[in-house]
Amino acid sequence: MVNWLWAAMILSGFAxxxxxxxxxxxxxxxxxxxxxxxxxxxxVLIYIMLWFGLSRIAERAGVLELLARCIQPxxxxxxxxxxxxxxxxxxxxxxxxxxxxxxxxxxxxFGLKTMxxxxxxxxxxxxxxxxxxxxxxxxxxxxxxxxxxxxxLRAAAGAANPGDIVVPSIVATAIPLGVVLAVDWVIRQVDxxxxxxxxxxxxxxxxxx
Amino acid sequence: xxxxxxxxxxxxxxLVGLARRVDLLDAFVDGALEGAQMGLRILPFxxxxxxxxxxxxxxxxxxxxxETLAPLAQLLRLPVELFPLMLIRPxxxxxxxxxxxxxxxxHGPDSLVGRTASIMEGSSETTFYVLTVYLGAxxxxxSRYALxxxxxxxxVGFVAAGWAGxxxx
Numbered sequence: 001m002v003n004w005l006w007a008a009m010i011l012s013g014f015a016x017x018x019x020x021x022x023x024x025x026x027x028x029x030x031x032x033x034x035x036x037x038x039x040x041x042x043x044v045l046i047y048i049m050l051w052f053g054l055s056r057i058a059e060r061a062g063v064l065e066l067l068a069r070c071i072q073p074x075x076x077x078x079x080x081x082x083x084x085x086x087x088x089x090x091x092x093x094x095x096x097x098x099x100x101x102x103x104x105x106x107x108x109x110f111g112l113k114t115m116x117x118x119x120x121x122x123x124x125x126x127x128x129x130x131x132x133x134x135x136x137x138x139x140x141x142x143x144x145x146x147x148x149x150x151x152x153l154r155a156a157a158g159a160a161n162p163g164d165i166v167v168p169s170i171v172a173t174a175i176p177l178g179v180v181l182a183v184d185w186v187i188r189q190v191d192x193x194x195x196x197x198x199x200x201x202x203x204x205x206x207x208x209x
Numbered sequence: 210x211x212x213x214x215x216x217x218x219x220x221x222x223x224l225v226g227l228a229r230r231v232d233l234l235d236a237f238v239d240g241a242l243e244g245a246q247m248g249l250r251i252l253p254f255x256x257x258x259x260x261x262x263x264x265x266x267x268x269x270x271x272x273x274x275x276e277t278l279a280p281l282a283q284l285l286r287l288p289v290e291l292f293p294l295m296l297i298r299p300x301x302x303x304x305x306x307x308x309x310x311x312x313x314x315x316h317g318p319d320s321l322v323g324r325t326a327s328i329m330e331g332s333s334e335t336t337f338y339v340l341t342v343y344l345g346a347x348x349x350x351x352s353r354y355a356l357x358x359x360x361x362x363x364x365v366g367f368v369a370a371g372w373a374g375x376x377x378x
Contacts, residue, residue, distance in 0.1 A: 002297060002300045002301045002304050005293070005296065005297060006257065006258075006261045006304070009261040009262060009264065009265040009270075009293075010260065010261050010264050010265070012265065012268065012270045013263075013264030013265045013266070013267060013268030013269075013270055014264060014268060015268070016268040016269050016270050016273075017264070017267055017268030017269065018268075020268075020269060022267070022268070022269075025267060026264065026267055026268065029263045029264060029267040030260060030263075030264065032263075033259040033260045033262075033263030033264070034256050034259065034260050036259055036263075036314070037255045037256035037257070037258065037259030037260065037307070037310075038252065038255075038256055040255050040259070040310045040314065041248075041251065041252030041253070041254075041255040041256060041310075042252065044248060044251060044252070044255065044306070044310065045244075045245065045248030045249065045251070045252060046248075048244045048245075048247055048248040048251070049241040049242075049244035049245050049248060050241065050244070051244065052240040052241055052243050052244025052247065053236070053237035053238065053239075053240040053241035053244060054219060054222050054237065054240070055222075055240060056236045056237065056239055056240025056241075056243070057222050057223070057225075057226040057231055057233055057236045057237060057240070058222045058225065058226070059236075059240075060226070060229075060231045060232075060236045061222075061225045061226045061228075061229040061231050062229060063225060105243070105247070108342070111339075111342075111343055112342070112343065112346040115343045115344070115346045115347040116346060116347060118347060119347035119348060119349070122347070125348065126348065126349060126350050126351065127349065127350070127351045127353065128344060128347075128349045128351065128352045128353045128355050132344075132347060132349065132355070133352075133353065133354060133355045133358060136339065136340060136343060136344075136355050136358075136359060137355070137358050137359055137362060139334070139339060139343070140334040140336050140339050140340075140359040140362055140363075141334070141359075141362040141366065142334070144331065144332070146218065147327075147328075147330065147331025147332065149306060149330060149331070150309070150327040150328070150330040150331035151215075151331075153306065153309050153310050153313060153318075153327065153330065154313065154318045154323075154327055156310070156313075157310065157313035157314060157317075157318040157323070158318065159313075159318035159319055159323075160318075160319055161212055161319075162215070162318070163212075163214035163215040163218075164214070164324075164378075165324060165327045165328050165331060166214050166331075167214075167377065168324075168328050168370075168373035168374065168376075168377040168378075169327075169328050169331035169332045169370075169373070170332075171369075171373050171377075172328050172329075172331075172332040172366060172369040172370040172372070172373040173331075173332040173366065173369075175365060175366070175369040176332075176362045176363070176365040176366035176369055177362070179361070179362065179365045180358060180359070180361060180362040180365070183358060183361060184358060187354055187358070
């Protein structure tokens, strides 16, 4: 999809521009755009380094674990099929905490761990369970406290106040989060595969064959 | 109005680090080095998108598309300039960053379009990437309603970003 769009942009630009007889300016913008992109990229790199450096301090100070401990009780009601105290919850809380702090690289391993833990509870291996889908929805709509890349891009573009989008971003994330969780809840109520009880330990032994 | 955000944030991080006896400089340098790697990965994306969008505009195709999409843009109350970003955001985080950088250059970071693009970047996720990686880790082949649900979240997020951009500034 991205490949297709990128090629379509360049090819259609060349085609339409050539038809209009603007070959020279097309050639010029081909090279000048690359140079402009490089300059912006370099500036963005500087601000990403700055932010990653600061966030590593927060990470080493144990902010991640602290936040995860606060998040865990909040997400538990969203996963009625996962038994209380299951290791999926701690991995999930760390994933959400890392997302919240904008530590994208730290978030992924915890997310993978969560999925593996949830797949152990999955009554139908190979098919996404309700708990998995809820986690994915939560993760993809997850709230970030600091939209660090957006701030870096704004700083590179010379914004008067690069951080002025922090509060609106949080609000703009909370809305889809609420909508997605509500829709997910409704789907679960009508889902024909609604599990009545969490599968007991070793429950797979019950299956025929 | 929002001038306090960055100073307060940075001071808080430093104070917490001091209180927990973190070797501040060592941690900063370590993290910044990782940031440099990430930045280097992103740089070619930004170049690629600048070239793509630049030619799209130079050839005059952008104006044509903008005219065609105007009714849809009016319905969602979103600027037409943000449509490429909304299309690409769920697929590629790097390409989306390139588009935001391009929009900020073209319209200015403090314009309505620029701010809305920044909010979109800060409040959305590379949905297809997340789903592919995470479902793959769980050995899941049939994702059921996961994809439509997450894409719905993206769409609502875009409209909410447009609303937040109009309301907060």
